[in-house]
Amino acid sequence: MDCTKCGNPKIIIKKEQSGQYLCKDCFIDSIEKKVIKTVRKEKLLDKGDKVLVALSGGKDSVTALEILNTFRQMNVIDICAVTVDEGIDNYRQDGIDIAIRHAKRLGIEHKVVSLKDTYGITLDEIMQKENHRGSCSYCGVFRRTLINKAAREMGATKIATGHNLDDEVQAIMMNYLEGNTNNLTKLGAKTESEAEEFTVKIKPLREIPEREIGLYVVAKELEVHFAGCPYAQQSFRKEVSEHINQLDEAHPTIKYSTLRGYDKIKKALKDEFKNDYAHGRCEKCGEPSSNRLCKACSFIEELTGD
16 A cells, blocks of 8 residues: 555555555654644644643653644744653653753753652652552642642743543543543643643643554654553553553544543533632642642651651
């Protein structure tokens, strides 16, 4: 088969959803155009935005940085980046080093923040405790808090994450299965909050399958950290991902139809289940919180007794 778009006989991918066969250049172009289309359709960027990219060094965040940088080159936005060091031995440092090199390559402001420096404990140390709740419960809360703090400190108006199609569909299914209607209302391409201390979050890769992002970074010869988190195998997300991928093998459009279905009912969900916005302040750290302590500080108190 020749490339569906240009006739090049050197095919690198067949896109199952559309049936297209694409060569390297046409594939790269298709990914970048689709992300740009998402940005415009969902109105993710405004001229003059300073976008903080949550840059782990993995394929998703590096791809988000690479494509958003085209808007920076057109002087539409400015970009900065933050990398969170969760404290996972023999895993995290490689990603941090890659993130540092990408920031240097593009000449953007970049900082590394860590759980150890902020909370006095690493994820490895948390997972050694008998009373832990599972790695993802802590990692998600601590990462969000640190990234949001960094966005304020760096003057960012938007936070861009590398969530891809697979991530978003997994989140939809996980929250539905767990009956977590509050979190269901917060999903989507753009997440805002009534609490002004929370920076708007955007997901420019939301409609790109994980497999295609992996191929994109290889085709573009971008340096990325491909190793998966050693704690991911223990997660509920992993179980949900496996079930969805099994369905996808027989029904190649299932991920897109799940996403489209959610988008159609999101407004009704938000109207029915009002978000529990944080209007108070955490007694310990001063971050927005509906309770005496924010989630991050309550976790630390639970783990350390401090």
